[in-house]
Every structure is written in C-alpha cells, then in structure tokens.
Amino acid sequence: AQSVTQLDSHVSVSEGTPVLLRCNYSSSYSPSLFWYVQHPNKGLQLLLKYTSAATLVKGINGFEAEFKKSETSFHLTKPSAHMSDAAEYFCVVSLGGSYIPTFGRGTSLIVHP
C-alpha cells in the first residue's frame, strides 16, 4: 500500500525568498517519488524524481528535493522564488510495476511581488 500527504494546500511567499513545499509518504516498499508542476489550464510537467539513487535530487528551474527515509519525507525546495513559479505542485509516489501511482492533493504556490 502507498499514500502521499501534501501538508499544505496553499503556500504563499514573496519573490526572492525560499520555497518549501512539504510531502510525506507511506509505502510498503522502496518507492519512486516525483514532483510535478501544473500551471493553469495546462498539463503536468515533471520537476524531478527520486528512484533510489542519490537522496538529494536536483530538478528543473532551480528546484530540488531530498528523500529522507527516516522521516518518510520528500520536501520540495527552491532558494529563491520567481513570479513564474506560481502554480500547483503535486507530489506523487509510485511502487512501479503494476502499482498505480498515487497523487497528493496538491499545493498551490502563491508568489507575491
């Protein structure tokens, strides 16, 4: 069994300040973890993924996430927010094989000028 919890439905930051989007997961086995971003009326774009290699994963647009097994977390961070980062972010856990990926409910990132 697997599940994912995005702890915040909304996160509001000022432009130029750090971003932290939180994600916790539960899984019976070693999972693959993903972060996707969705801009309004668009499909989802893969930001980064963890698949049992390095625990600190660097993605596109300056985002990175750290897999912490002891805390069952996979939080998404960025040192400095841009206005263009305002979007919906989804954390996804997957066991691969015949298991269906599980989506978090999403976190809306709001960036103030």
Add this chain to the structure above:
Amino acid sequence: GAVVSQHPSRVICKSGTSVKIECRSLDFQATTMFWYRQFPKKSLMLMATSNEGSKATYEQGVEKDKFLINHASLTLSTLTVTSAHPEDSSFYICSASSQGLQETQYFGPGTRLLVL
C-alpha cells in the same frame, strides 16, 4: 524527449453527442497510459489505466460504457466520452509511461471539454 500530446486541446459539444480525445507518445513507446479527470482547483482523479493491446482497467465509480478507452498501439490511446452530458464537462489529462523511462509518467497538455 518523452513528449506526450493530446488532441484536441479544447472541445465544445452538444449534450448527447460523443467526443473522442487522442493521447500520443511522440518519441517513446508507452506500455502504459493513464487517463485522469481534473475538477477545478482539485487534484487529478484517475479514471483508468490502459496497457497496449489489452482492455483498460477502470477505477471504481468510473462507467466503462460511458468512457471508452482504446490503447491500440504503443503510441496511441483514445478516450471516447459517449453521450456526453453537461456533468461530463471537465479537464481530461492523459499520461504515458514505460519501463524504459523508469516508469515515470509524462503528461499530455490536457483537453478541456465543455458539454452544452
């Protein structure tokens, strides 16, 4: 690489008609394709999973006779909304994955369906 397209991007139809949405993997062979529905300001709701050459597996509560899914080749899956009604209006998104891509899902841009 790993690009997925959807067509059409937007469609408006009359109640009672059927609408077909195509999902294509452009530069890889997708062993599995997923169809999602997304309501405003909500997460994605998985409708069905399809593997090439076999029948789709529908999630609980999704009417298989209403949402017909065909995965005829490794690069194409179609979703047909039959006898569409206004409550079927939504944003439909497909994704594709393969073992060669470490089973990462790559998403299409979505199709906005409006049923009048």
